[in-house]
Amino acid sequence: MEIKKELNDGICTLKPFGRIDTLTSGELEKEVNACCSGCDKLILDMAEVDYVSSAGIRVIIQAHQTVGKDSFALKNVSRNVMQLLTMTGFDKVLNFE
Numbered sequence: 001m002e003i004k005k006e007l008n009d010g011i012c013t014l015k016p017f018g019r020i021d022t023l024t025s026g027e028l029e030k031e032v033n034a035c036c037s038g039c040d041k042l043i044l045d046m047a048e049v050d051y052v053s054s055a056g057i058r059v060i061i062q063a064h065q066t067v068g069k070d071s072f073a074l075k076n077v078s079r080n081v082m083q084l085l086t087m088t089g090f091d092k093v094l095n096f097e
Contacts, residue, residue: 003031012039013075017048020056028056032063042067043097047076052084064094073097 001024004015012035016028035042042063052060064072073095077085085091 001027003028005031005035007035007039010040011043012041013043013045015045015048019051019053020049020059021051021053022055025053025055025059029059029062032059032066036063036066041071041073043073043075045075046078046081049081050078052081057084057088057090060094061090069093069095 001019002017004017006013006015014028014031014035016024018024020028032042032044044060044063060074075097077096082091085094
């Protein structure tokens with residue numbers, strides 16, 4: 001998995017490409033943890049993510065809990081991923097841009 005990282009004015013944006021599953025979630029988790037200590041807000045730009053497994057959801061929820069609700073957001077979530085977040089009820093918990 002490729003993950004692009006941008007840091008602008010205390011806002012860290014991570015843009016993963018591909019699937020976030022058991023094989024790739026660890027890589028995303030490392031990047032999220034690295035960003036958490038050095039930014040005021042974390043945004044996951046999901047424009048290039050077409051699939052998220054339960055392992056990926058775990059990383060997203062952990063980021064939300066670590067950074068805090070007002071300092072974490074998902075952006076450009078695909079229809080398939082949004083359906084999964086809606087089915088699990090996380091669409092009501094997470095912030096979206």
